[in-house]
Amino acid sequence: xxxxxxxxxxxxxxxxxxxxxxxxxxxxxxxxxxxxxxxxxxxxxxxxxxxxxxxxxxxxxxxxxxxxxxxxxxxxxxxxxxxxxxxxxxxxxxxxxxxxxxxxxxxxxxxxxxxxxxxxxxxxxxxxxxxxxxxxxxxxxxxxxxxxxxxxxxxxxxxxxxxxxxxxxxxxxxxxxxxxxxxxxxxxxxxxxxxxxxxxxxxxxxxxxxxxxxxxxxxxxxxxxxxxxxxxxxxxxxxxxxxxxxxxxxxxxxxxxxxxxxxxxxxxxxxxxxxxxxxxxxxxxxxxxxxxxxxxxxxxxxxxxxxxxxxxxxxxxxxxxxxxxxxxxxxxxxxxxxxxxxxxxxxxxxxxxxxxxxxxxxxxxxxxxxxxxxxxxxxxxxxxxxxxxxxxxxxxxxxxxxxxxxxxxxxxxxxxxxxxxxxxxxxxxxxxxxxxxxxxxxxxxxxxxxxxxxxxxxxxxxxxxxxxxxxxxxxxxxxxxxxxxxxxxxxxxxxxxxxxxxxxxxxxxxxxxx
Numbered sequence: 013x014x015x016x017x018x019x020x021x022x023x024x025x026x027x028x029x030x031x032x033x034x035x036x037x038x039x040x041x042x043x044x045x046x047x048x049x050x051x052x053x054x055x056x057x058x059x060x061x062x063x064x065x066x067x068x069x070x071x072x073x074x075x076x077x078x079x080x081x082x083x084x085x086x087x088x089x090x091x092x093x094x095x096x097x098x099x100x101x102x103x104x105x106x107x108x109x110x111x112x113x114x115x116x117x118x119x120x121x122x123x124x125x126x127x128x129x130x131x132x133x134x135x136x137x138x139x140x141x142x143x144x145x146x147x148x149x150x151x152x153x154x155x156x157x158x159x160x161x162x163x164x165x166x167x168x169x170x171x172x173x174x175x176x177x178x179x180x181x182x183x184x185x186x187x188x189x190x191x192x193x194x195x196x197x198x199x200x201x202x203x204x205x206x207x208x209x210x211x212x213x214x215x216x217x218x219x220x221x222x223x224x225x226x227x228x229x230x231x232x233x234x235x236x237x238x239x240x241x242x243x244x245x246x247x248x249x250x251x252x253x254x255x256x257x258x259x260x261x262x263x264x265x266x267x268x269x270x271x272x273x274x275x276x277x278x279x280x281x282x283x284x285x286x287x288x289x290x291x292x293x294x295x296x297x298x299x300x301x302x303x304x305x306x307x308x309x310x311x312x313x314x315x316x317x318x319x320x321x322x323x324x325x326x327x328x329x330x331x332x333x334x335x336x337x338x339x340x341x342x343x344x345x346x347x348x349x350x351x352x353x354x355x356x357x358x359x360x361x362x363x364x365x366x367x368x369x370x371x372x373x374x375x376x377x378x379x380x381x382x383x384x385x386x387x388x389x390x391x392x393x394x395x396x397x398x399x400x401x402x403x404x405x406x407x408x409x410x411x412x413x414x415x416x417x418x419x420x421x422x423x424x425x426x427x428x429x430x431x432x433x434x435x436x437x438x439x440x441x442x443x444x445x446x447x448x449x450x451x452x453x454x455x456x457x458x459x460x461x462x463x464x465x466x467x468x469x470x471x472x473x474x475x476x477x478x479x480x481x482x483x484x485x486x487x488x489x490x491x492x493x494x495x496x497x498x499x500x501x502x503x504x505x506x507x508x509x510x511x512x513x514x515x516x517x518x519x520x521x522x523x524x525x526x
Contacts, residue, residue: 041085041500044217048089052079055088055104056303063304066106068204070286073293074195075103076324077300077375082443084219084496090198091217097162101194108191111201111210112161113144114277115154115183116266120176122273123155124230125262126237127281136262139281143206145189154183157264158279160199160212161187163224167215167276172268182266196294196375199223204288211260211280211395219496225265225278232419233260233280233395239412244366248358254380254389255358259283280395291381292391295440296374299325299447326451328385335384344454345462347386351444352466355379355390357477359436360470364477367404369432371397373439397435399428425480430492430517432481438493442523464524489525492517 055078065072080087093101100109123136137155141148144156167173168184176182192201192210199214213224237259240248249256262281266274286292301321329347333340355377363369370376370392380389400408400421408415416422423431441463449456464486469475471482485491498516 038501040503041497044086044089044091044500047091048080048086051088051090051098051102054098055079055102058105059302059304062106068288070288070290070292071193071195071202071204073297073324074202075106075193076297076302077196077294078104078303079300081219081296081375081496082300085500087219089217092166093162093216101160101162101198103194103196103198106193108193109161110187110189110191111158111212112164113148113185113188114157114159114164115151115185116157116264116277117181118153118155120181120266120268120274121155122227122265122267123263124234125281126234126241127261134262136264136281139208139262140264140279143208143210148188149185151183155264156185157266157277158210158212159277160201160214162216163212163214163276170276172274173276176266176268176274181269196297197223200282202284207284209282209284211282213276213278215276224276225280227265227273227278228418228420229395230260230263230265230278230280232398232421233282234263235412235415235419235421236395236398237261239366239408239415242411244411247365248362251361252354252358254354256285256391258285258378258391258393260395282393282395285391291383291385292378293324293381294375295377295379295444297324298379299323299374299444299451301451323447323451325447326453328381329453332385341454341458344448345458348444348448348454348459349462349466350387351379352441352463354387356436356441356466357470358390359392360477360479360481363401363432363481364479367401367408369399369401369428369436369481371399371431371435373397373435374443376435377440399423399431401425401428429480429484433484433491434494434517437481437485437524438491460523464526467524485522485524487525488522490519491522493520 059078088104090098098107099105100107121137125133125136125139127134127136127139140156140158141150144150144158148156150156168177173182177184190203192203194200195202195209198216198218200209200211202209211225215222215224236257240257240259245256260280260282264279264281266277268274301323303321329340329344332347333343336343359370359372371394372392376392376394376397378391378393379387380391382388398421400416400423402422403425405416405422445456445459445463448454448459467482467486470477470479471486495516495518498518502516
């Protein structure tokens with residue numbers, strides 16, 4: 013819900029280092045907008061024809077983001093994905109597919125694991141054999157490495173991959189095992205009965221980036237898990253027992269004979285802490301309008317009915333209002349206040365106590381709902397989205413010696429403040445307020461006032477936290493906001509290059525400043 017009327021002095025501006033985008037950039041953008049619209053039409057048609065979700069509540073929520081990021085020009089564009097492939101690999105179409113498996117010679121295997129069971133570390137290769145199942149014909153001494161089928165097709169003819177296949181150091185074992193289901197990120201796959209989710213490399217350009225895992229991201233996931241287990245998690249859980257990070261404690265990848273990483277094979281192994289009955293949803297899926305909620309004449313609507321489709325958030329608030337007999341606006345306000353306490357405050361605690369800012373946008377943030385539909389806790393997930401404050405380097409290194417050496421996670425406090433303000437405040441909380449307002453569930457001005465009071469308490473009240481974000485949000489007349497359209501026009505890939513130049517940020521008026 014970024015403000016629409018920024019002052020003239022705060023007009024959007026690309027960084028000085030970026031030239032005005034070439035015509036080719038605009039042409040590419042137009043093509044991708046058309047691709048995104050075409051795919052969205054397919055998703056809506058499919059959901060209206062088949063509105064029922066499966067029994068796994070977590071998976072249903074992950075696959076509910078039919079329309080995508082409301083402020084991105086190409087939220088559903090997926091270059092290079094055919095119509096047949098889209099049926100299998102799209103979460104919006106409830107796709108599923110068996111993974112493709114490669115056998116990796118021990119001389120090429122790169123891996124790390126902090127995954128423990130009964131106090132003992134389980135190697136990543138052992139975890140992968142367990143996930144593959146006993147029927148995988150794995151050559152003696154080789155490790156099993158899963159791949160997205162689309163990804164294998166794309167990289168098998170790369171010179172470095174072809175050479176390893178010809179030498180027998182990589183062996184193609186084919187498709188194997190039970191189907192896995194794509195989640196909201198497309199490349200992270202889930203199976204209800206598995207102890208882990210898998211974050212696969214996938215070279216499709218989704219939103220602003222090609223989604224092949226980077227080695228530093230694999231290191232970062234394991235590093236954060238080890239950092240939390242150093243005692244930080246115990247303190248965090250004591251303060252906020254309902255919140256945690258979905259851990260990424262192990263990974264496998266391929267290095268060439270020269271020891272240089274071979275791009276495109278990297279796999280992150282993520283904890284799967286959710287049972288199918290757990291009511292947990294990424295915020296983006298919770299607030300997104302669901303076209304099948306207004307299913308044409310089958311639901312009593314005329315085909316030309318323009319009534320906006322309802323989100324799950326709207327259904328939760330409406331049901332709570334009906335059950336309690338309270339006004340819907342009052343219920344929405346209480347839901348929002350509980351969200352601030354159970355989801356936002358724990359994220360601020362981590363920054364205050366450890367100097368770690370999370371890239372907690374709506375797709376990375378999960379909210380746990382109790383049996384009535386109220387927020388009762390939260391989870392953060394993403395091995396990419398951590399900002400270690402440079403000012404806290406010594407304390408973090410004392411807790412985990414060598415931290416950041418391979419993960420490239422430390423940034424200046426100025427960059428951390430800018431990104432934290434955008435992801436947690438603008439994208440997440442103001443986006444949530446915007447959803448309440450646009451769906452006519454609550455008055456945005458009342459929720460903004462509630463957010464101001466919350467920030468004031470965190471900044472200076474009895475429950476004060478030592479994070480700079482609340483004061484920054486309250487005192488700054490303008491904020492820096494990620495500009496997805498300009499980022500796309502300039503052809504920037506947000507996974508490549510220094511963190512402070514990966515995307516374009518512009519200045520907007522701060523709706524929290526009074």
